[in-house]
Amino acid sequence: MLTALLLQLFGDDPRRETGVYLLLTGKRTVSVLYAGLRAHILQWLLLYPTLARADYQAAIAQLIRAGALVKTDSGLIVTDKNAQVRAAQVIQLPAAYRPWMGMTAFDQRLTLAVQAVSENGAGVRHYRPAVSDWGVQQQVRRWYQGTQPRVFADELQGLFEALPQDAGDVLAAGFIGHAFVGSAQADLATQMRRTQALAQLVTRLDEDPQRWPQTAALWGGRQPIFPRTQTQIVDLLDQGFSREAIGQRLGVRPSTVNEHLLTAAIMGQALPLEGLYPAAIKHAFDQVPDPTETNYQTLLSQVPASDFFQVRLFQILQFQGRWPGND
Template identity: 90%
Template sequence: MLTALLLQLFGDDPRRETGVYLLLTGKRTVSVLYAGMRAHILQWLLLYPTLARTDYQAAIAQLIRAGVLAKTDSGLILTDKNAQVRAAQAIQLPDAYRPWMGLTAFDQRLTLAVQAVSENGAGVHHYRPAVSDWGVQQQVRRWYKQGIQPHTFADELQSLFAALPQAAGDVLAAGFIGHEFVGSGQGDLATQMRRTQALAQLVTLLDENTQKWPQTAALWGGRQAIFPRTQTQIVDLLDQGFSREAIGQRLRVRPSTVNEHLLTAAIMGQALPLEGLFPAGVKGAFDQVPDAAETNYQTILTQVPASDFFQVRLFQILQFQGRWPENDRS
């Protein structure tokens, strides 16, 4: 099953196998995110944080031996599109998933909360928790002490499930443990991906209308920050008109740290005030660079000698995303 999942993350363009692994498990360096963006697989950041590197490497080696992936000097390429189609039929990527959903932790809290409400509603106060993690238990205990009423939470879940596609509700229900009910467990990887899809669909509903399902929304906890607070501070200061150098001095961080956070924000789609990052002359020179996303950054540095690596990479990111505001070319 793992090979079927991984095969869908490669294509005609070379992709570094290490980069794909780091993206799946949640490594958030600029290089990993930039490669993920270029390969159109950035959505799968943090999709499989528990994936063991040895298992990943073994699956990649199996795909290479099978001849469906081939090594090049620049990375691995897909050699059999039919095999990829079959892989997508064997295991479906959860297209509703987004990295900010925090599904791994929410799944544990939801599973334990359903069990606690079910058992307590039946008058049972001594049972074996479905989730052994002490931290999760404390989180659910605090949530429960906020005045959760079993019947109210049950009604809320029923309303949520009614808003979900039936298949999603069935997948989630099958994984729950309650009073005199034991679900089917996690199952194989295909089942886990179906549960991830169902959870993502549920969280999408919560994110769109937290007031409609307040107890479940409180259990979820809202969108999870996937980048440090420093990044938000840097972007905010840039919006206020501070230069990169001034931001570094104000926050006492290195210039490279400022640059990394700004590039990461851009990769993730955040708008940046370009007038504070590109002097007019430099901006005009970049406007004349053709196909920047496909050009080596060193070549662009030669074409725009007044620029630096940060400006070149940001230009490439925005042009690739279709967000670079080009002036008319002369």
């Protein structure tokens, strides 16, 4: 099962196996995120945070032995397209998933909340919690104190009606309630189907949280996937501070400022380029012979007055189609 999932994360372009693993498990360095962006797999950040390194390596080795992947000096490439098609039939990647959804934590809270509402509604006060994590239990207890169980049940029914029937069926099958125990998530394919269904539900909560207030409160809204420092750095840049001044104001190293700004750009955030590129350097980047150049050293030699940060940001924005071009 794991090989079927992993094979879909590689392509014709070489991809570092370590980079793919770190993306899946949630490593958020610029190098990992930039590689994910270039490979069109950035969406799968944090998709599988519990994946053991040994299991990942064993699955990759199996794919190499089977001839589905081959090693090159730059990384792994897919050599068997038919195997990749078959892999997608075995495990479907959850297309609705986004890293900010906080899927693992919300799945636990939702599972326990459904059980609590069901058991309490039947007058049962003592039962074995479906989720053993004490922190999750406390979160659901606080949520329950401020909720109206009947309203929550109606909201959940409405949400299920708004979902495709197969998504509702997958979610319902994983719940535990009074006189009902759903099927266990026995394999990775089932887990990915549940992730897809839960992501479809979260999408509706995100689109209209006022329509589903009790369930939206249980979800908690979009989860920050980067530290507060990054928001502070971007805010200060928007206010007109230079990179150097931001570092001094926040007491962080210039490399930290650069890393947070590049990460923000990779994740699609708009940055005021006038504060990052003097006019002459901006013009020089507009004139480079090949704006799609992937080797930063080549671009650095073509715009020698620039630095690594400016080159990498140029590459990110060019790849995303967000570089403003020649004025």
